[in-house]
Amino acid sequence: MFQIFSKGYSAFQKTWIVTEVHYDKELLLIDAESPSKDDLENADYYDVAYKAMTSLDPGLPEEEDRQLIQMVSYKYETEVKDLLLKNPDFLGKIVPIKLTASDDVDQVHKGNYPRDIPEKNRRVNDYQLQIYDMLNERGDILSEFNISFFTSPDSREAELAGIASSFMGTVFSILVCLAFSFPIAVLAAIYLEEFAPKNKFTDFIEVNINNLAAVPSIVFGLLGLGVLLAVFNLPRSTPLVGGITLSLMTLPTIIIAARASLKAVPPSIREAALAMGASNMQTTMHHTVPLSMPGTLSGTIIGLAQALGETAPLILIGMVAFVNTIPGTPVDPAASLPVQIYIWSESAERGFVEKVSACIMVLLAFLILMNLAAQIVRHKFEKKWS
Amino acid sequence: MNLILVTFIILLAFTSYYFGRKKALVIQSSQRLTALPKFYGYYLAAWCAAPALIIFALWSVFEPSIVKTFILQDYTDQNLTKNELQLIYTKVKALAAGTYTGNITNFLDESANKYIQLKGIANSAKVAIILAILILSLSFAYRSVQKNDRMREPVEIFLKWVLFVASLGAVLVTIGIVFSLLFEAIRFFQAVKIFDFIFGTHWYPAKTFVRDGQPDPELMKDAFGAVPLFAGTFFIAFIAMCVAIPIGLLSGIYLSEYAGRGVRKYAKPIIEILAGIPTVVYGFFAALTVGPFVKEIGNAMGLEVSAESALAAGAVMGVMIIPFISSLSDDVITAVPQNLRDGSYAMGATKSETVKKVIFPAALPGIVGSILLAVSRAVGETMIVVMASGLAANLTMNPLESTSTITAQIVVILIGDQQFGDPKTQSAFALGISLFIVTLFLNVIALSVVKKYREKYE
Numbered sequence: 114m115f116q117i118f119s120k121g122y123s124a125f126q127k128t129w130i131v132t133e134v135h136y137d138k139e140l141l142l143i144d145a146e147s148p149s150k151d152d153l154e155n156a157d158y159y160d161v162a163y164k165a166m167t168s169l170d171p172g173l174p175e176e177e178d179r180q181l182i183q184m185v186s187y188k189y190e191t192e193v194k195d196l197l198l199k200n201p202d203f204l205g206k207i208v209p210i211k212l213t214a215s216d217d218v219d220q221v222h223k224g225n226y227p228r229d230i231p232e233k234n235r236r237v238n239d240y241q242l243q244i245y246d247m248l249n250e251r252g253d254i255l256s257e258f259n260i261s262f263f264t265s266p267d268s269r270e271a272e273l274a275g276i277a278s279s280f281m282g283t284v285f286s287i288l289v290c291l292a293f294s295f296p297i298a299v300l301a302a303i304y305l306e307e308f309a310p311k312n313k314f315t316d317f318i319e320v321n322i323n324n325l326a327a328v329p330s331i332v333f334g335l336l337g338l339g340v341l342l343a344v345f346n347l348p349r350s351t352p353l354v355g356g357i358t359l360s361l362m363t364l365p366t367i368i369i370a371a372r373a374s375l376k377a378v379p380p381s382i383r384e385a386a387l388a389m390g391a392s393n394m395q396t397t398m399h400h401t402v403p404l405s406m407p408g409t410l411s412g413t414i415i416g417l418a419q420a421l422g423e424t425a426p427l428i429l430i431g432m433v434a435f436v437n438t439i440p441g442t443p444v445d446p447a448a449s450l451p452v453q454i455y456i457w458s459e460s461a462e463r464g465f466v467e468k469v470s471a472c473i474m475v476l477l478a479f480l481i482l483m484n485l486a487a488q489i490v491r492h493k494f495e496k497k498w499s
Numbered sequence: 500m501n502l503i504l505v506t507f508i509i510l511l512a513f514t515s516y517y518f519g520r521k522k523a524l525v526i527q528s529s530q531r532l533t534a535l536p537k538f539y540g541y542y543l544a545a546w547c548a549a550p551a552l553i554i555f556a557l558w559s560v561f562e563p564s565i566v567k568t569f570i571l572q573d574y575t576d577q578n579l580t581k582n583e584l585q586l587i588y589t590k591v592k593a594l595a596a597g598t599y600t601g602n603i604t605n606f607l608d609e610s611a612n613k614y615i616q617l618k619g620i621a622n623s624a625k626v627a628i629i630l631a632i633l634i635l636s637l638s639f640a641y642r643s644v645q646k647n648d649r650m651r652e653p654v655e656i657f658l659k660w661v662l663f664v665a666s667l668g669a670v671l672v673t674i675g676i677v678f679s680l681l682f683e684a685i686r687f688f689q690a691v692k693i694f695d696f697i698f699g700t701h702w703y704p705a706k707t708f709v710r711d712g713q714p715d716p717e718l719m720k721d722a723f724g725a726v727p728l729f730a731g732t733f734f735i736a737f738i739a740m741c742v743a744i745p746i747g748l749l750s751g752i753y754l755s756e757y758a759g760r761g762v763r764k765y766a767k768p769i770i771e772i773l774a775g776i777p778t779v780v781y782g783f784f785a786a787l788t789v790g791p792f793v794k795e796i797g798n799a800m801g802l803e804v805s806a807e808s809a810l811a812a813g814a815v816m817g818v819m820i821i822p823f824i825s826s827l828s829d830d831v832i833t834a835v836p837q838n839l840r841d842g843s844y845a846m847g848a849t850k851s852e853t854v855k856k857v858i859f860p861a862a863l864p865g866i867v868g869s870i871l872l873a874v875s876r877a878v879g880e881t882m883i884v885v886m887a888s889g890l891a892a893n894l895t896m897n898p899l900e901s902t903s904t905i906t907a908q909i910v911v912i913l914i915g916d917q918q919f920g921d922p923k924t925q926s927a928f929a930l931g932i933s934l935f936i937v938t939l940f941l942n943v944i945a946l947s948v949v950k951k952y953r954e955k956y957e
Contacts, residue, residue: 300665308659309666320946322669327872327942328935329879331906332676335931338913339679346563361672368669394655415775422777425881425906429913451779451882458783458886466787473780484772 127259127272128219129211130185130248134165136197136204153198162193165210180240186213186272211255216272216464218245222254262471266437267448267456272464274457276472278436282352282447283421289356289443290420294363295413299402301364302371302409307397326365333362334426342430350431350446358426363416370412374405407494414487418480424451450476500622504555504629512548515637519543519644526647534651539644541654546640549657551633558625566617570610680935683928690922691723696929699724702892702903704912704923723926725933727892731902735813735884736877738898742817743877744870747824754825755832756854767826774822778882785815785887797899810898812888816880824873831865832858834953864952871945875938881906905930 166181166189182189189212196210197203214222217237222245237245248254265275305322309315337358341347347354378401386396427433432452440447448456454472457465516537523536532539570591571584579587587610593599594611595618644650688696701724754766790811797804835858843853859866884907892903903911912927 297665297668300662301668302666304659304662304666308662318666318670320943321673323946324939324942325669325673327875327938327946328676329876329881329906329938331879331881331909332680332931332935332938335909335913335928336672336676336679339683339928340675344679361675364669364672392651392655394658418775422775422779424777424779425885425910428910433914451777454779454783455882455886458786469783473783476777477780480775480777481772484768484775488768 127257127261128214128222129255129257130214130218131209131211131253131255132165133168133207134161134193134196134210135207136161137164153201153204156194158190158194158197162190165189165193165212180238181244184215184218184241184244186215186270188213188270188273213261213272214254216270217241219272220464220467221245222249222256262468266439267435267453268437274465274468276450276453276475277439279448279450279453279472280475281440282355282432282436282452283449285352285440285443285447286356286359286427286449287417287421289353290360290363291413291417293357293360294367294416298364298367298413299371299409302368302375303397303402305368306372306375307401308393322365322368326369330362330423331425331429333358334429336361337426337430348444348446350434350436351444352432352440352447352449353443354430355427355432355449356443358430359420359423362423362426363413363420366416366419367409367413370415371405371409374408374412375401377408378404407490411487411491414483414490418483418487421479421483422451422476424455427452428455450479501555501559504626505552508548508551508555508629508633511633512544515543515547516540522644526644530647533647533649534654538650538654542650543637543640543644545654545657546636547633550636551629554632555625555629558628562621562625566614566621569617570614573606573610573613676935680928680932683925684932687922687925687929690925696723696725696926698726700726700894702727702908704908704926723922723929725905725930727894728903728905728908728930729933730894730896731809731888731892732878732904732906734896734898734902735809735816735888735904736874738810738813739816739820739877739880740870740874742814743820743824743873746817747821747873748828748866750821750825751828751832752854752859755829756850756858770822770826774826776819778819778880779886781815781819782882782884782886785811785883789815790887793899802899804899805901807888807901808899809888809895809902812884813898815887816877816883819880819883820873820877823876824869827869827872828862828866831869831949831952832862834865835861864948864955868945868949868952871941871948875941875945878941879906879934879938881910885910905934909934 163182166185192212193210196208200208218241221237221242245254261273262275263280264277265273266278267276268274305315305318309318337354341354341357342349347357382400382404383396386400387393391399427449432446432448433456434446434448435456436446436448438445450472454469454476457469457472517540519540519542520536523532523539526532526539527536567588571588574584574587587607590599590607591610591614594603594607595614701722703722754763758766786807790806790808793808793811793814794804794806797808839857839861840853843857848856884904888901888903888907890903890907890911891901892908893900895902909927909930912923
């Protein structure tokens with residue numbers, strides 16, 4: 114646990130390399146005297162961005178330039194472009210720019226990368242380290258709070274990868290899960306606790322629910338795969354299918370919690386309502402169910418917290434697909450936070466280790482919040498019957 | 500289209516609720532009401548929404564297969580197998596949706612046109628039928644409102660049925676599990692003999708992958724032997740139990756018998772939160788920290804240790820299960836009646852004698868039940884094994900080597916794109932059903948033991 118936190122906190126920091134960029138009209142291939150937005154949009158930024166990096170060490174022979182380019186993320190060209198689009202008056206001027214450092218430089222800067230191993234086994238060579246040290250002395254390596262970790266989707270490059278897509282995936286699947294499981298579970302619990310006659314069939318339902326609560330989660334994943342995807346042809350890799358699969362899992366948990374809290378409502382309440390002439394249904398709906406709600410809700414939150422951390426069933430229904438867009442609806446492909454942890458932990462790059470730790474911290478924060486919420490609901494609103 | 504229809508039905512139901520209530524107030528001026536005015540509203544709303552929605556659901560379920568039979572009627576004279584027909588149907592659908600990228604034959608084109616036509620007919624028929632049903636059921640309901648029939652009873656009976664159907668949901672899930680697993684597993688056992696599956700000692704499904712045509716039956720025979728997986732699963736679960744039972748049990752006893760109020764107050768919620776940590780987190784911990792650590796220690800002692808040893812996965816799984824056993828056994832021990840303790844103290848026994856000789860034996864059945872539940876969790880645990888234990892199925896009893904489990908293999912087989920109809924994919928369902936049977940067996944025993952135990956002291 115300690116290790117996760119000590120490794121993870123650095124993922125909330127992002128390393129920038131500061132250099133100078135000259136927005137040279139000729140290199141941008143802009144002809145017009147006062148270029149419009151479209152002209153800037155369509156200009157060629159390759160050379161400008163390239164020059165910005167190579168200007169760090171002008172004496173370097175051209176064949177070795179790649180070593181400098183590798184020190185920033187592969188998206189540096191876009192970053193150069195975005196800065197100009199935001200400030201069109203930079204055109205023709207030399208301005209300082211912050212470029213995202215590559216994950217190797219990032220790790221070196223954070224001290225996670227041993228510098229004393231032989232150069233052959235290192236992803237950062239001696240030359241790059243030398244440039245890094247030079248920049249660091251000049252104060253041109255910046256470390257700032259990593260906003261892009263929360264706002265950008267997954268990426269193959271550790272320095273650009275964020276949790277936005279998986280976070281939205283998690284939110285959508287939990288909402289779908291809640292929408293499916295809560296009403297069904299509460300209604301089922303009311304029936305079983307208040308109306309069900311004592312016979313073989315209701316006994317069977319009861320045994321069934323208790324067993325269902327202990328079925329391994331991966332079996333639910335197989336169910337989602339075999340029924341939801343193969344028979345109903347719902348779209349793969351989406352939070353909709355994920356949410357339904359998770360709701361099947363949380364269903365028994367919520368039913369058990371709701372039944373327990375219905376059972377805890379003392380019979381005197383029911384008898385009083387019946388004595389006032391209320392029908393059975395009115396007694397249940399107006400008195401027993403509202404009184405049992407705190408317990409039911411805290412059980413629901415616990416069930417959802419379990420669903421939040423569930424990974425295996427989501428992997429089976431294809432939520433491991435690499436998604437580099439942020440989903441806007443439940444039927445867009447997405448990952449989820451725990452699956453993101455799995456995906457990143459399978460990646461070889463060193464930069465992903467701290468990302469995984471940071472992702473775990475976000476996930477755990479959520480779980481603790483939900484558990485606290487459940488306990489508060491239970492203690493604040495539950496009536497003590499004496 | 501569907502969304503508009505459903506919203507329309509629901510909106511209509513809401514308006515008819517208000518309409519019904521208003522109507523009741525009108526009736527009230529001339530004769531005595533049979534129920535509260537809102538029941539008139541509920542009555543109308545239920546009659547409005549329920550029949551239409553039921554028909555709508557049935558229609559949506561059956562429409563695709565009916566359309567499919569109509570389309571494939573044209574192909575019956577061509578003597579095609581089921582899979583080929585399925586392929587043709589997929590092509591036709593893609594063509595109709597405009598996403599097909601292959602060469603288009605006349606025949607396909609014709610079918611696609613027919614498909615679009617059929618879909619159009621089906622859609623308009625659906626709307627017409629549902630509107631007709633809405634009008635019929637609403638007018639029926641309105642007549643009985645006008646006649647001032649009894650309103651409360653039908654509404655309550657309807658509600659009771661809704662509750663009953665909801666409670667069938669859980670049963671449906673079980674049936675769904677059993678059938679979806681059985682369906683694929685049976686097809687798997689048509690390709691691979693069940694005997695080879697249960698008693699074979701080589702698990703290597705990748706071997707059967709053939710790009711075109713059928714895989715070699717001789718190869719199939721040797722590739723799907725599940726014994727290494729069963730052995731690996733129980734071996735890792737055994738290691739986990741060796742870690743979890745002693746620690747979990749002792750902490751359960753401490754919490755229930757020795758801990759003061761203050762400790763209990765804080766320890767319980769913390770254990771609850773610990774039990775809620777996602778297994779993928781434990782898996783990451785096992786793969787990144789415990790695995791290399793075990794390897795280093797082993798190497799220092801001169802042993803050959805794989806980085807993905809069964810020991811590391813099992814140990815971390817044990818840690819994961821500790822809170823589970825601890826809180827279950829805490830509950831069980833707390834449920835032992837106080838008079839047993841009082842009796843023991845009255846005979847002059849010390850606290851530890853009471854715990855050892857009176858309370859522990861009394862709670863034993865419950866403890867056994869909770870341990871069985873824990874075993875079933877360990878058997879079904881997936882992520883830790885996938886991340887920390889090996890993926891190659893070795894038949895070994897050496898905790899320092901890597902082994903694989905049922906759950907890990909299911910994930911390995913099904914990760915990425917699957918093709919239904921491939922024996923490799925089906926084997927995952929066969930594994931799933933064996934896992935389901937094993938855990939179900941453990942759960943049923945555990946639950947009945949715990950239940951009997953509870954009844955004994957209540």
